[in-house]
Amino acid sequence: MAPGREARFRALAVEVTPVVGAYLRRRLYPLVEADLDDLVEEVLVVAWRRLDDVPADASIPWMIGVARNVLRNAQRKHRRVVAVEDRVRPSGPTAPAEDLVVADEGIRQALAALSDDDREILLLHAWDGRSAAEIAAIFHLTPNAAAVRLSRAESRFRRFFTQVEVE
Amino acid sequence: MDPIDERLAASDPAAQGYTHPQFEAMVSRVVATRPATRDAAWRSFRMKVAAAVTATSVLTGAGIAALSTVGVSLPVLSLAAGAHGANTPSAATGTKFAGTMMRLELNWQFTGADNFSTSPGSATVYTMTGPGDPASTLSDAASVLGVDVGTPTSSDSGQSYSSTGANYTGSVVTNGGFASWSIYSSAPSSGTSSSSTSSTSTMSSDAFDATALADAHQLGTFDLGAPQGTDESGNGAGPFDVTVPILVGGRATDFAYDFSFTSDGTLQSADGVSFSLASLGDYPLISPSAGVGQIDSQLYITTAFAGGGIEPMLGSSVAPTTTPGGPTTPTTAVNGSAPPVATPTDTTPPDTSVTSPVDSTTTTLPPTVVNLTDETTQYGAYSMTDGSTLLLPVYVYDGDVVGQGWQATFRVIPVDPSYLDLSTVTRPGIF
Numbered sequence: 001m002a003p004g005r006e007a008r009f010r011a012l013a014v015e016v017t018p019v020v021g022a023y024l025r026r027r028l029y030p031l032v033e034a035d036l037d038d039l040v041e042e043v044l045v046v047a048w049r050r051l052d053d054v055p056a057d058a059s060i061p062w063m064i065g066v067a068r069n070v071l072r073n074a075q076r077k078h079r080r081v082v083a084v085e086d087r088v089r090p091s092g093p094t095a096p097a098e099d100l101v102v103a104d105e106g107i108r109q110a111l112a113a114l115s116d117d118d119r120e121i122l123l124l125h126a127w128d129g130r131s132a133a134e135i136a137a138i139f140h141l142t143p144n145a146a147a148v149r150l151s152r153a154e155s156r157f158r159r160f161f162t163q164v165e166v167e
Numbered sequence: 168m169d170p171i172d173e174r175l176a177a178s179d180p181a182a183q184g185y186t187h188p189q190f191e192a193m194v195s196r197v198v199a200t201r202p203a204t205r206d207a208a209w210r211s212f213r214m215k216v217a218a219a220v221t222a223t224s225v226l227t228g229a230g231i232a233a234l235s236t237v238g239v240s241l242p243v244l245s246l247a248a249g250a251h252g253a254n255t256p257s258a259a260t261g262t263k264f265a266g267t268m269m270r271l272e273l274n275w276q277f278t279g280a281d282n283f284s285t286s287p288g289s290a291t292v293y294t295m296t297g298p299g300d301p302a303s304t305l306s307d308a309a310s311v312l313g314v315d316v317g318t319p320t321s322s323d324s325g326q327s328y329s330s331t332g333a334n335y336t337g338s339v340v341t342n343g344g345f346a347s348w349s350i351y352s353s354a355p356s357s358g359t360s361s362s363s364t365s366s367t368s369t370m371s372s373d374a375f376d377a378t379a380l381a382d383a384h385q386l387g388t389f390d391l392g393a394p395q396g397t398d399e400s401g402n403g404a405g406p407f408d409v410t411v412p413i414l415v416g417g418r419a420t421d422f423a424y425d426f427s428f429t430s431d432g433t434l435q436s437a438d439g440v441s442f443s444l445a446s447l448g449d450y451p452l453i454s455p456s457a458g459v460g461q462i463d464s465q466l467y468i469t470t471a472f473a474g475g476g477i478e479p480m481l482g483s484s485v486a487p488t489t490t491p492g493g494p495t496t497p498t499t500a501v502n503g504s505a506p507p508v509a510t511p512t513d514t515t516p517p518d519t520s521v522t523s524p525v526d527s528t529t530t531t532l533p534p535t536v537v538n539l540t541d542e543t544t545q546y547g548a549y550s551m552t553d554g555s556t557l558l559l560p561v562y563v564y565d566g567d568v569v570g571q572g573w574q575a576t577f578r579v580i581p582v583d584p585s586y587l588d589l590s591t592v593t594r595p596g597i598f
Contacts, residue, residue, distance in 0.1 A: 021185025107178045127179045155349040
C-alpha cells in the first residue's frame with residue numbers, strides 16, 4: 001500500500017476520530033456504549049476505502065455524514081433484531097436518543113418537540129460544534145440554506161423551551 | 168451565551184469527548200483492508216462529465232460572443248457546491264451493504280413535458296447583498312414589531328449577533344447574500360396550545376393575517392404575497408402561525424416572514440430576512456417544456472436551494488427498499504411532500520437488500536416514473552463560486568410518482584445552459 005495514502009489516512013483518523021466518536025456517542029441509543037468503538041471503526045473503514053473522495057477542506061462534515069449513515073444502519077439492524085425478539089408484543093415508535101440521555105428535563109422536552117431534522121441540525125451546532133457551512137456539507141444543503149435551517153431550528157427550540165419552562 | 172444555550176450545551180451527553188481505547192490497533196486493522204478502486208463505470212461517467220464541461224465551455228464562449236454582437240454581454244453563472252464541494256450532474260446516492268460497497272444510480276424518468284409551454288423566455292437574475300449592519304437589522308425588526316430585544320452583540324466577529332431584552336430575545340445571522348433574523352418571546356406565555364391556561368382566541372384568523380402582513384410591510388421593501396395562516400392547535404387556542412411570502416418580480420421566492428402569535432394576539436416569535444437586490448441582467452431561459460429535460464442533471468443542485476420555507480433537502484435522498492424476492496425499488500422524497508416511507512431518517516436503506524459480492528459495483532435502480540402535471544416559475548437563492556449569492560429563476564414542477572401514490576416537486580434553473588457553469592459542483596459522498 002502506498003505509504004502516502006496510509007499516512008494521509010492516519011492523519012485523518014487522528015483528526016476525526018474524537019469528533020466522530022463524540023457524534024456517535026450523543027446519538028447512540030438504542031445501541032449501547034459497547035457498540036461505540038465498533039461504529040467508529042466502521043466509519044473509518046469507509047473513509048479508508050474512499051479516501052480519495054474525502055474533501056480536504058471539509059473532512060469532518062464528510063465523516064459525520066458517513067457516521068450518520070453507519071449509525072442509522074446499525075440502529076435499524078438493532079431494531080430488527082429487537083422486533084424479532086419481541087414479535088409477540090407490539091412495539092411503539094422509537095424515542096429519539098436525546099430522550100434517554102439528556103438529564104435536563106426542560107431541554108429534553110424541548111428537543112423532543114422538534115422535528116427530527118430540526119433536532120439534528122440544532123444539536124450538530126450546539127453539541128458537535130459544527131458551523132452552518134459544515135452542516136450544509138453534512139446534509140448536502142447550500143451554506144445559506146443550512147444557516148436558515150439552523151436559525152429556524154434554534155428559534156423553534158427556544159420557543160418550545162420557553163413553553164416547557166412555563167409549564 | 169444566554170441561559171438557554173448554556174443549558175443546552177450542558178446537556179451534551181458526550182461533553183467528556185471520545186477517545187478510542189485502542190486507536191493504533193484500530194487504524195492498523197482499517198488500513199489492512201482493501202481500499203476501494205474506481206470502477207470502469209465511474210471512470211466512464213467522469214469522462215462524460217469532462218466532455219460535457221468542455222462542450223459547455225465552448226458553448227459559453229460562443230453564446231457570449233454571439234450575444235455581444237447585439238450589445239448584450241452576460242456573465243456565466245458558476246454555481247458553487249456546498250462546503251462539501253460535491254455533486255454531479257446526475258442525482259445519485261448509495262449505500263453500504265454488509266461490508267461491501269455498491270453505488271446505486273437513480274433512474275428517473277419524467278413524463279408530461281408536453282403539458283408545458285415550449286416558448287423560451289427570459290428573466291432577470293439578481294445579485295443579493297446582505298445588510299451592512301446586521302445588528303441594526305435586528306434592532307430595526309424589533310422596533311417594527313414593538314418588542315425589546317436589548318442591544319445586539321456579536322461573539323464571532325460580526326457574523327451573528329444576539330441579544331436579550333425584557334421579554335424577547337433576538338438573533339441575526341449573516342449568510343453572505345442575506346441576513347436571517349429571529350425574535351422570540353422569552354416571557355411566560357398564556358394562550359398557547361400546550362399551556363394549561365390556553366383559551367380560544369378572540370381574534371379572527373384574518374386579524375392575525377392582517378397583523379402579520381402589516382408588520383411584514385414595515386420590515387422590508389419587498390413585494391409580499393398573501394399571508395398564509397394556520398392554527399397550530401386546530402381548535403382556536405393557537406399558537407397562530409402566519410407566513411408572509413416575499414415576492415420578486417411578482418414571483419414567489421424561497422424567502423418569507425414568519426410570525427407566531429398567542430391566542431390573545433401577543434407576538435410569540437418572528438423570523439425574517441434582509442437583503443437587497445441588484446439586477447445582473449436579463450438571462451435567456453429555456454422553455455418550461457425543455458426544462459423537464461434538465462431535471463435529472465440538476466437534481467442535486469436545485470434541491471439544495473437556500474432561503475425561507477425550505478423543506479426539501481433533508482428528505483431528498485433516495486432509499487432503495489427491498490421487496491422480498493423482487494427487485495429493489497427507490498422511494499424518494501424530493502421536497503416537503505414526502506412519501507410515507509421516505510423520511511429523513513430513512514435515507515440510508517436497510518442492509519438486507521440485494522448485495523454485490525464485489526466492491527464498487529454500480530447498480531441502476533428500476534425507473535421511477537414521475538408524471539409532471541404543473542409548473543410555476545419562481546426565484547431561488549444560490550451561492551456562486553465567487554462567493555456571491557444570486558437570486559435565480561427556477562421552474563418548479565409538480566408531479567405524481569407513478570405507482571407510488573405520492574407527489575413530488577422538482578426544481579430546475581432554466582437559465583440557458585450557455586450561461587450556466589455547473590462544473591465545480593461535484594458528486595456528493597456516497598457509499
